[in-house]
Amino acid sequence: MTIVAESIILPERRSTAGRLSDFFWRHPHVLLAILLGPPLLWLGLVYLGSLFALLLQSFFSIDEFSGLINYEFTLATYRQLLTDANLDIILRTVTMAALVTLVSAVIAFPIAYYAARYARGKWKALFYLAVMLPLWSSYLVKVYAWKLILAKEGILTWFFEKLNLLWLLDAWLALPLVGGNSLSVSYTGTFIVFVYVWMPFMILPIQAALERVPQNLIEASSDLGGTPAQTFRYVLFPLALPGIVAGSIFTFSLTLGDYIIPQIVGSSRLFIGQAVYAQQGTAGNIPLAAAFTVVPIVIMGAYLWMAKRMGAFDAL
């Protein structure tokens, strides 16, 4: 040995950065407070605070004549929310959100399953690219693109025509409620665009959940006599459920709050998002707009509570 240490303990560091890092090493809680403080402040004060202020608004009412807000505690706005016309909006939005969530889950599961179980190497990269790529382009561009695809003169009609299946499309559009003049002005169109736009938010959590299911559990089920259908029902699905619930929270709440898609593609009837937009903008009825935003919050709260009761988070 040619190098002999002068002392066992090295001298204290002199630079500011060095001293600071030594200080943080001795007081890890200070570092944690510095790192977490600003985002917590933002979440706690700015975000939750303004949310609370918004909710407070819903307990005020608007003066019919002057259009000014009357800052007195009242449930009048909620009474207004529960009129038939507004309930109609709520029901329409919740039904749409539920259907979009259900169909997204059904379409997403096989894709996520393939990605989690079979895709390797470049196929996995390709999967991520294919799922994420739509998220990189503007949401408005995508929605307008869909309007063109779904229009009467659009490629979808052309496609049905070439396949001699135009009668099928017409029969669908002739149906009440889901039909219309063309797909781009029907609920069916709104539904298709919603499913398309939110699909990545369903695929990725399911894929993550499925990736965490060990292969040998599938083998164990099969070994014990479980057919593939039984293995899916008793092992794979329960273990993927937290992922499905996570994905459904995204698709459900995003559909509940969206006001652009139903405005561009769909009938002229309002969704919750559009109602909020109209009430706080043109109508200037902030209390009613606030009351409308309470609806998705309550629904999501109830949904999460139910999912927890059903044991969706047990495997977490």
Place this chain on the structure above:
Amino acid sequence: MTTAVLFDNVSRYFGAVRAVDRVNLKIAEGEFFAMLGPSGSGKTTCLRLMAGFEQPTGGHIEIFGETAEGVPPYRRSVNTVFQDYALFPHLSILENVAYGLMVKGIGREERRKAAEDALAMVKLPGYGTRRPGQLSGGQRQRVALARALVNKPKVLLLDEPLGALDLKLREQMQEELKSLQRSLGITFVFVTHDQGEALSMADRVAVFNEGRIQQLGSPEEVYNRPKTRFVADFVGSSNVLSADLCRKLGLKASFASLRPEAVAIAPPSDGALSLSGTVASQSFLGATNRVVIDVEGARIAVASPAARGVPPIGSPVTLSFAPSDLHPMEDA
């Protein structure tokens, strides 16, 4: 005697890798059969071929006389105890054990009773309401065993089931497994890389290397008369004598094996063979001392009784052993 499992020239290739290469074996009903080998030797793939998780690239597999190729795992009366147990984390212990009966459509009450009996059999009565995450490794191992046995399989496959347990527990489980197998009369096929485990538990042992069976026989045969260099090395670290030493001892074969405990550090008595060398190293193993002797550059290990005392390192010694302990081997 019925044949439980038959492998006729079975191969399983993964691309260019020959995981299992033209394996022939016949496992008798009620036998405790061990497949022993280092990792990557093909023993686990053989087990997976029996379970149906893998399909052979070539050859023919029969289970109780019925062709097994193309039969999915869920249509085989064969159950597996997985290496890491593979218990379902979202189900209770009772539901785990009753799983096989549940998917077969057996009634709730009947399968609860069968599962509780199975849990009692593996000495875990009353654990049914817990979750796999709440049990220790040894307990989980027993649950995995109960979950397989509750189906009354014709063949039970065990994939290194004791690998994750500590030594004391492992020895205890070895004995329990063996007595369980004797009382149930089920054919056990056991995969392990631990030669002590294979020798102490099995009726017959197949030693695997590079996808092929190197030797198949009773534990005594495999231990005392290794057929190849690999078996001599892998099963209990026999000394492998080189061609030079063999010639010196008047042996025709190019290699021969000599077990450490067959050698004594003593001058030869009548008819015994002898070699001389110097002590190279020694270590205390409890009941014996392991002494390595340098004989003309070759190292020969000797298991010398601890009571005998060991000559110091570097001192010249004479080794003696009976000619019958020297086993000629194939050159492999």
